[in-house]
Amino acid sequence: MSANPIYLGVVGVGGVARPSRPLLADSPRSGTGLFAGDPPGDWATASATPSLNKTGALPAEEMATYLASAPGRAILVDNTSDINLARSYPTFLKKGISVVTPNKKGFSDDLSLWKEIFSSAAQGKALVYHESTVGAGLPVLSTLKDLVATGDKVTRIEGVFSGTLSFLFNTFAPASGSSNAQWSAVVTQAKELGYTEPDPRDDLNGMDVARKLTILARLAGLEVSRPDSFPIESLIPAELASLPSSADGISQFMTRLPEFDAQMANIKDAAEKEGKVVRYVGSIDVASKAVKVGLQYFDKDSAIAGLKGSDNIISFYTKRYGANPVIVQGAGAGGEVTAMGVSTDLLKVMERLH
Numbered sequence: 001m002s003a004n005p006i007y008l009g010v011v012g013v014g015g016v017a018r019p020s021r022p023l024l025a026d027s028p029r030s031g032t033g034l035f036a037g038d039p040p041g042d043w044a045t046a047s048a049t050p051s052l053n054k055t056g057a058l059p060a061e062e063m064a065t066y067l068a069s070a071p072g073r074a075i076l077v078d079n080t081s082d083i084n085l086a087r088s089y090p091t092f093l094k095k096g097i098s099v100v101t102p103n104k105k106g107f108s109d110d111l112s113l114w115k116e117i118f119s120s121a122a123q124g125k126a127l128v129y130h131e132s133t134v135g136a137g138l139p140v141l142s143t144l145k146d147l148v149a150t151g152d153k154v155t156r157i158e159g160v161f162s163g164t165l166s167f168l169f170n171t172f173a174p175a176s177g178s179s180n181a182q183w184s185a186v187v188t189q190a191k192e193l194g195y196t197e198p199d200p201r202d203d204l205n206g207m208d209v210a211r212k213l214t215i216l217a218r219l220a221g222l223e224v225s226r227p228d229s230f231p232i233e234s235l236i237p238a239e240l241a242s243l244p245s246s247a248d249g250i251s252q253f254m255t256r257l258p259e260f261d262a263q264m265a266n267i268k269d270a271a272e273k274e275g276k277v278v279r280y281v282g283s284i285d286v287a288s289k290a291v292k293v294g295l296q297y298f299d300k301d302s303a304i305a306g307l308k309g310s311d312n313i314i315s316f317y318t319k320r321y322g323a324n325p326v327i328v329q330g331a332g333a334g335g336e337v338t339a340m341g342v343s344t345d346l347l348k349v350m351e352r353l354h
């Protein structure tokens, strides 16, 4: 163990934080201690420890008190999509515990929570890093923060922000060649590949994209009150909209989705009749404070139409860069690339904490 060990409290062992994927796997850094894992960073041990799984987990307040009692600086790593845990970040931060997370909920909920998270971090001299909340491990937030911190003016952000929706449309309606794939079958595939949110309806209803745009807009200086404060186009069939948000609701949704394949086929065919492809995109216009999320047609030779797999493409238009945007492109979903974003953030926090 290093001279100044840093203590990690890790919550959530799922697709991103898998037992087979050690935290900081290939990193030359060592000397971290998983707060109740032995050996350090062993997810399998952690997930089998009753106090670390969901049913036996300590309430957030107790977890924060426990971590604050560590004989060194501590970091909460939240690998869940739990809004309640996210709402307790201020409790951790005020106690000096830094937060590293791919969980979008806390940063895209009420603006008051966003403000409280960052004021609590300042109060507790703690750090908050959440790179994987947009574009998974792609350097999206770090790029935007660097542009803003160096005095550039961001005027517009646009692109494809969902790995799941990118994969769905790239597979279902490719720009070159043709596909006979049914929409529901591709949704199942995206879920199996670990691209979707724990509840895939959060991808299909546009809320995942809306949350990402809310985070980007706030970092660009816009005070977006909530992710549902602007229009969002949903791809959930109306007949399935009222299924419960439970595990049973997810399973009913997946079972019944094939009944509605013709609806998505019609959307694909309508674009095809104009010689185009349909894609799910988002944009933020900073001057007019307009945020848009939904379907749009694209020429088949455009960059967005030509994306592959789960790729995101995010263009930052700024005063400094003029008409040619800064573009970040690459896989925007999947356990491994998301875990990389979490590990990158951990390394940054470990370097900056003293």
Ligand SMILES: NC(=O)C1=CN([C@@H]2O[C@H](COP(=O)(O)OP(=O)(O)OC[C@H]3O[C@@H](n4cnc5c(N)ncnc54)[C@H](OP(=O)(O)O)[C@@H]3O)[C@@H](O)[C@H]2O)C=CC1
Residues within 6 Å of the ligand: 011, 012, 013, 014, 015, 016, 017, 052, 053, 054, 057, 079, 080, 081, 082, 085, 102, 103, 104, 132, 133, 135, 136, 163, 194, 195, 196, 197, 198, 332, 333, 334, 335, 338
């Ligand atoms: N997968 C991806 O490509 C990306 C994911 N993310 C984000 O990463 C996070 C994790 O995603 P992913 O790993 O795919 O999701 P999973 O559903 O695979 O994993 C989340 C895990 O957290 C557990 N969990 C939920 N709430 C709690 C809690 N309060 N206490 C303890 N454990 C809890 C879940 O248990 P249970 O199953 O019992 O509910 C589950 O095992 C999400 O916030 C997601 O939005 C971000 C970018 C990309």
Ligand SMILES: N[C@@H](CC=O)C(=O)O
Residues within 6 Å of the ligand: 132, 133, 134, 135, 136, 161, 162, 163, 164, 165, 195, 196, 197, 203, 208, 332, 333, 334
């Ligand atoms: N479900 C999300 C995962 C990453 O944020 C997506 O598909 O983009």
Ligand code: NA
Residues within 6 Å of the ligand: 131, 132, 133, 134, 135, 136, 137, 138, 139, 140, 141, 341
């Ligand atoms: Na990112």
